[in-house]
Amino acid sequence: MRVSVLVLLVCEQLLVLTSAQSRCDPLTQYDQAGQCCTMCAPGTRMLSPSLCLTPQCAECGQHEYQNRYNTEPRCKPQPYCDPNKNMEDSQPASKKKQSTCSCLRGFHCSSDVCVTCVPHTTCNPGQRAKSIGNHTQDTVCESCPEGSFSVSTSWNSVCTKWTECESGYQVQEKGTHVSDMVCVETPRNQGGLIAAAAVFGSVLIIIVLVCCLCRAGDTRQRAKGCLESCRGDREKLPREPSPLLFTQVDETENDPELQLSQEDEDMKIPEENLEGEREELVSEGVLSENGQFVTQERGKDSIQPQQETQAQTSMD
Known part of the structure; x- marks a missing residue:
C-alpha cells in the first residue's frame, strides 16, 4: 500500500512539472517565477529584463552577431578573417x-x-x-x-x-600539346600556271616580232626611196605595174562596124568637150603635144612620147 502511494505522488509531481514547462515557448520565451517572459530577437541583445512581456533590446554592434532569441546583455563577436x-x-x-x-x-x-x-x-x-x-x-x-x-x-x-583546316587550306604544321595546328592555303595547279605563262609569253613574243618587222619594213621603204633618189638614171630598179605602161588599143581599127558606131558617137560629143579633155590630158602629161600617149620611167624626171619610148626599147 505504501509503495503504491509513493508512486502516485511521484506521478503527480511529474505531471505538475510537465504542465508548468509546457506553458512557455522554449524558443521565444523564458520562465521567470512561473511567468512566461519574452526574449530578445536574433541580432539583438537584452538591455534590461525588468519588463517581462516587453523587454528592452538593442541591436548588435559592428562585427557582432546573435543567432538566436536570447536574454544576453552582449552580442557575440564575429570571427576575424585575416x-x-x-x-x-x-x-x-x-x-x-x-x-x-x-x-x-x-x-x-x-x-x-x-x-x-x-x-x-x-x-x-x-x-x-x-x-x-x-x-x-x-x-x-x-x-x-x-x-x-x-x-x-x-x-x-x-x-x-586544334584548329581544323577549312576547304582550300592544308596542314603546314601539325598541332602539339603546346601549339595549335597551322593551316596554309593550298597551292594552285602549277602545271596550269606554267602553261598559261608559256602561252602568254609566246603571244607577247609574236606581238613584239610583228612590231619589229613593221618598223623594219618602214625603214626598208625609206631606205629604198633614198637609194632610188640617189642613184637616179644609173641603176634601174624593178618596175611596178602602172596603167601608163600599157598603150590603149583601139579595137575599132579592125572592126568596120565598130568604126562606124564610134564615128557616130564622136559626132554626138560636142567638140568643145573633146578639146577640154585633150587639154586636161596634155596638162597631166598623159598626151604629148602631137597627141601621143606618153609614159614615165621609174627614176626619170622627163616624160617622153610613147612612140619615142617604143623606138628606144626596140633599139635596146
Missing part, C-alpha cells in the same frame, strides 16, 4: 549569424584547421586542370588530350581544340 593570410568572409556580414572565413580565389586551406591559405598548384603549358582547386582542396593537373593544346600557366587552365 587578409594577410589570404582569407576573406565567405558571406556578407550579418548580425544574425556567425560569419565563416574562406580562402581568397586561387588559394586553399593549408590544413584541416583553416588558419591560413596557400596558392593553388599551377598547370604548365600542355596541361589542364583536371579538378580546379577551391577553399578546401588544391588544383590537380593533367596533360591535354590528343587533338588539343594549352599555352597558359594557370591553376584553372583549360585545353583548346
Whole structure:
C-alpha cells in the first residue's frame, strides 16, 4: 500500500512539472517565477529584463552577431578573417549569424584547421586542370588530350581544340600539346600556271616580232626611196605595174562596124568637150603635144612620147 502511494505522488509531481514547462515557448520565451517572459530577437541583445512581456533590446554592434532569441546583455563577436593570410568572409556580414572565413580565389586551406591559405598548384603549358582547386582542396593537373593544346600557366587552365583546316587550306604544321595546328592555303595547279605563262609569253613574243618587222619594213621603204633618189638614171630598179605602161588599143581599127558606131558617137560629143579633155590630158602629161600617149620611167624626171619610148626599147 505504501509503495503504491509513493508512486502516485511521484506521478503527480511529474505531471505538475510537465504542465508548468509546457506553458512557455522554449524558443521565444523564458520562465521567470512561473511567468512566461519574452526574449530578445536574433541580432539583438537584452538591455534590461525588468519588463517581462516587453523587454528592452538593442541591436548588435559592428562585427557582432546573435543567432538566436536570447536574454544576453552582449552580442557575440564575429570571427576575424585575416587578409594577410589570404582569407576573406565567405558571406556578407550579418548580425544574425556567425560569419565563416574562406580562402581568397586561387588559394586553399593549408590544413584541416583553416588558419591560413596557400596558392593553388599551377598547370604548365600542355596541361589542364583536371579538378580546379577551391577553399578546401588544391588544383590537380593533367596533360591535354590528343587533338588539343594549352599555352597558359594557370591553376584553372583549360585545353583548346586544334584548329581544323577549312576547304582550300592544308596542314603546314601539325598541332602539339603546346601549339595549335597551322593551316596554309593550298597551292594552285602549277602545271596550269606554267602553261598559261608559256602561252602568254609566246603571244607577247609574236606581238613584239610583228612590231619589229613593221618598223623594219618602214625603214626598208625609206631606205629604198633614198637609194632610188640617189642613184637616179644609173641603176634601174624593178618596175611596178602602172596603167601608163600599157598603150590603149583601139579595137575599132579592125572592126568596120565598130568604126562606124564610134564615128557616130564622136559626132554626138560636142567638140568643145573633146578639146577640154585633150587639154586636161596634155596638162597631166598623159598626151604629148602631137597627141601621143606618153609614159614615165621609174627614176626619170622627163616624160617622153610613147612612140619615142617604143623606138628606144626596140633599139635596146
